[in-house]
Amino acid sequence: MQMDDSSNGHSDRQLRELVASLSLSEKASLCSGAGMWHTAAIARIGLDAIAMSDGPAGIRGTATELAEARLASDDELSISFPAPSALAATWDLELAAAFGQALGSEAVREGADIVLAPVVNLQRTPVGGRHFECFSEDPLLTGTLAQAVVDGIQTCGVSACVKHLVGNEAETRRTTAISRIDERTLREVYLAPFELAVRDAGAWSVMAAYNRVDTQGVTEKAVAHPWLLDELLRREWGFDGVVVSDWSAATDTVSTAQHGLDLVMPGPDSVWSHGRLVEAVERGLVDEGELDRKVLNLLRLASRVGALGGERRRQVPFARDEARALSRQIAARSFVVLRNEADSIPVARRPRTVALIGPNALAPYVQGGGSASIPLRPIESLEHALEHRWPGVSVTTTLGAYSRRNPPMLDPGQVRDPETRQPGVRVDSLDAAGGLVDSKAAADWRGVVRGLSTEVHDVRVRAVVHLTEPGEHWLGVAVVGRHRVSIDGIDVATSDVRVGEEAVLDSSANNPRAVGRSILIDAPCDVLIDATVQNVDAGGLGVFARAGLHHREPGPSAEALIAEAVENAEASDLAILVVGTNEDVESEGWDRADLTLPGAQNQLVEAVLAARPDALVVVNSGAPVELPWLHRAYAVVWAWLPGQEFAGALADVLDGDVEPSGRLPWTLPARHRDAPVPNGSPDANDVVEYAESIDIGYRGWLRAGTRSELPFGYGLGWTDWLYTSAEVGDWSSSGLEVWCQVENFGARAGREVVQIYIESDGSEPLRPVRWLGGYATVDVDASEARRVRVRIPKRGFEVWDSETEGWVIPAGEYRLLVGRDLTDIRQELTWRIRHGAAPAPAPAPKATMSSE
Incomplete structure (x- = not known):
């Protein structure tokens, strides 16, 4: 179902006349991003820039700097919704449509015309880095949910952008991998969700993936694949919207321009900008008629979102408070009851004491890493939510296990500028010879500086940390690219390797491992952190320098943490364990190595269950993890990556307000090695063979006759x-x-x-x-x-x-x-x-x- 052009104010004839009125250079300018998140405008034809935003689980907005500024202001940020795999666990098309409307409403508030969502790639392997960002391992469940989400977004006058077409089921070497998929498998499995979202729901835009696709006798990048973009999408499905490249996926001018790609992102520097596309047309390498078709599609999209010839006519079905309430409802409904042997859910009697245990009880992982993440203010804690739900209850919190690779970041108030001794850090910009270009104090240092001139070669960050507690401290700096890091006058890490846009594409820039050292003190002292880091020029993906300051205070051993958790569990009326993944594990840019809970979390659960088998275990993970203790627990709930309203949603479930009625949208393996596709990594020739053919997910389990931990579609709820x-x-x-x-x-x-x-x-x-x-x-x-x-x-x-x-x-x-x-x-x-x-x-x- 394609959008009726008569409903958006411009007929096809009018749009073609506008195309004919444009010069060659104007037409080319429209086909390449004018910035990181927006297209070019041409005032003389009434065309505004079209703004885009990442948004599978919330709208980041159109500028990273703007979002970061809001963190330091009183302006409210966009709502963080549960991850797509959580929405899929509801199996609820009405809720999915409401989510789409809420996402569209948030996009309107954030000034975005295109939401870069939904993701309709399938969960082919349980270790896929963006597993949480996909709906399901099943094409029908994925496609029908996507159809509802697209409908919801576009009722707001905002375009959905269905992604990533196609064969992008893993992150390892995603920009060079060749997905080899036979036509039947491609059509019945991996294209099926795209067909529902594009052909049936009428999505206005589609994103072509990074990877290459080997099918129909053609091996080519998805952004330049003639069969995918021309034959299938345009001719067979009748798609008349815009095909946009994934960010920096287009690496060649001519091959990408010859077929159905319409828009290369980001800009302003791309393979189609700065006269490159104009030259290709003038030399006869690209037909100008093909360029006209691209511009026609772009103007059609502009008309649909109200960016052509007048004010944007938008619908906002969800006010922000209503969107927040919907996020909480989706989270609660998505929770999957894996075990409920003693009818522990909901809690029968209001407890007087509650022991909250586990690293994710103190720091829940509410959203995945990469393009699915949005800036967040501090969210409600589980402790606060339970105290609010059960007035007078006494709640103790216990870490129980270390699970994160990096210690916590230093709060800006914990450091001093070594020159002024005021709160904050000293940031020096250096040229290629190491000369000082600029020096300033940064009172609110969050670990990164963006938008410096590319004339700045390196950035030096210095801070004084005052340590007071006796014992062993660890201080370090998370860096990207070339660096030299010194802690208390001792060099702890150096590298001369400079990086570029690959650091963004593989997400290593998002959560780099900190380098540092331990310092043993017996009296208060000051320690100087001195880090010189590369000012990374990632082309159209931005310019940034990262130096995150991290500190681990003296603390108990792993054994002592577990002993404390057991003691608190035994002393409480209700023990709640919250374990799961974190930003080191689930993110765009890399695939997981295994399905093990990070750190000593499994040992923690085993020890607590040995003392309190009636403890409620909450698994805070977007993708499968092994649960070796599952059948020794009375009550287990899978809580996904649940968005900002996690605490309130869990309280709603425990107190009996909302049934945790979720069902697994994927298969839960007992052991990683049993999965039909243990990993989706390319071979030595960069080929990903889809050898299992149509037997994706649970189909592969059935074909192999292998028993999983829990089957696809499983969920107990709280009734019979x-x-x-x-x-x-x-x-x-x-x-x-x-x-x-x-x-x-x-x-x-x-x-x-x-x-x-x-x-x-x-x-x-x-x-x-x-x-x-x-x-x-x-x-x-x-x-x-x-x-x-x-x-x-x-x-x-x-x-x-x-x-x-x-x-x-x-x-x-x-x-x-x-x-x-x-x-x-x-x-x-x-x-x-x-x-x-x-x-x-x-x-x-x-x-x-x-x-x-």
């Missing part, structure tokens, strides 16, 4: 369900209806996610062992029953036939398995299709299976 009947309904051109009756026989109202899986009769062509055909959520009061309709789209039965180059429904017998997850099947139906895919096949129900 019977599936009393099921029947096949009407078949139409859009698909098949299946009806089932569910009964809530628990003591509380609850939400059920009815899931229907399909199995074929084993005839050719080869199909997955079992695959998700459709799903629906339903709310049912205690002791009540509801009849639920689940729609299985026609595509659920179709396969791609490479010989006929079309979609076909293979004849045969299909089993329709109605249940609570991939393996908990409650009802079974049979549906037969004769040769020729008759439009109204006769159903043949089978006997009811287990209703436990």
Whole structure:
């Protein structure tokens, strides 16, 4: 479904006339970013710049400097929502559409015309660095959620930008990797979510990925792939929006300009700027008609978002307070109950004492790293949320285990400028010869300075730290690129290796490891930190120098931390363990090495459960981690990367206000090595072979016959369900209806996610062992029953036939398995299709299976 041009004020004829009125240089200027986050404007035709913002889980805004300035002001920042994998765990299309509207509303407030979301790549491997930023390992669940999110965003008059087309399922060497995917796998699995978001929801823009794609006999970068961009996206799907490059993904002028890419980002320096594209056209290397098509698409997008010929006409369905409330609702609904042996959730009796234990209890990881992160003010603590929920409760907090690679950053108030002795640091700008260009005090040093002239070669940061507590301190500096770091007059690290935009593309600039040393003191003293670091010129990705100051105070040993946690757990009415990942683990730019919880968190959980098996364990992780203690715990909740409202959402769940009704949108491995695709890294030739073909995720587990820890679709909620009947309904051109009756026989109202899986009769062509055909959520009061309709789209039965180059429904017998997850099947139906895919096949129900 494409946007009706008549509704946005400019007909196609008017847009073509505007294109014809532009000079060659003006047309070329529109196709390359004018800055990091915006396009060029041409006032004489009434064209404003179009602004973009990252936003899979919140709107960062259009300028990093602006966002950082807001941190130091009273201006409110954009809402941080739960990560996309958390939204997917709700399996709730209405909630996904509301999230899209809230995201669009936030974009309007932040001045953005395009939200660079949703991500519809699939969770092919559990160690993928952006696993948390994707919805699911299943193409149908991913695509339907994306469709709802796109609809929601664009109702605000803001463009969604569906990304990353295509085969970008891992971060390792993502800018050079070749994703080798056969056409059937590509269409049935990896393109399926894009098709729903683009063709059905009518997304106004698409982002082409960094990687190369080997398919249809062509190996080319996604930003220049003729089959992907011209044949599939434009001709077959009828896409008339804008294809934008991922940031710095376009590295060649001619190949990218010859096909369906419309906009190269960022600017102002790109392979299409500074006369490069104009020269290619003038030399006949790129047809000017192709350039005209790009400009037409850009003007069409400008018209849709209100950037052409008048004021932007925007809708803001969600006020900021309403967006905050929605973030809290999504978080609570997304929580997945993995264990609830003693009906510990919700808490039956209001506790007098609570022991909060774990590194993520003190510092929750609420958003993933990279482009999914937004600036955050200090968020409500779990301790405060529980004290607010249960007035008079006594809450103790215990770290329990060290889990982060770097110690905490020094607060600006903890350091002094060595020249003025005032709070802050001294920042000197140096030229290539080491001469002083500028010197200033920075009272609010946050570890990075941006936007310096490229004439500045290095930046020297000096600070005095006053240490008071006797014992062993650790001081260090997190640096990027060339550096020399001295602590208390002793050099601790030097490097002459200069870096560029690769430090941004691989995210090493976001969370670098600090270098430093230990200092043992027995009396208060001053220590000078002196770091000279590279002023990194990352081209269109910005100019910055990073010198984050870190300090670990004297503290207990790992064994002592665990002993303290056990003691507090034993002394409390309610013990809550919060363990999980952090910024060292889940981020854009790198893939994880394994699925182990960082630090000694597993040892912590084992020790606390040995003393208090009724302790509630909350897993704060966006992607799978191994839980070797899972079946020894009475109660376990998976809480994702839950956004800024985590504390309030957890309190809502524990006190019984909101059911944690989430279901896993991926498979939880017991052991990393059992995963069908343990990692997605390229081989020595930079090739990523999608050898598992259509058997992604749970399909691969079933094909291998390997048992996972918990299956796809799993989640207990807090009530119990019977599936009393099921029947096949009407078949139409859009698909098949299946009806089932569910009964809530628990003591509380609850939400059920009815899931229907399909199995074929084993005839050719080869199909997955079992695959998700459709799903629906339903709310049912205690002791009540509801009849639920689940729609299985026609595509659920179709396969791609490479010989006929079309979609076909293979004849045969299909089993329709109605249940609570991939393996908990409650009802079974049979549906037969004769040769020729008759439009109204006769159903043949089978006997009811287990209703436990």
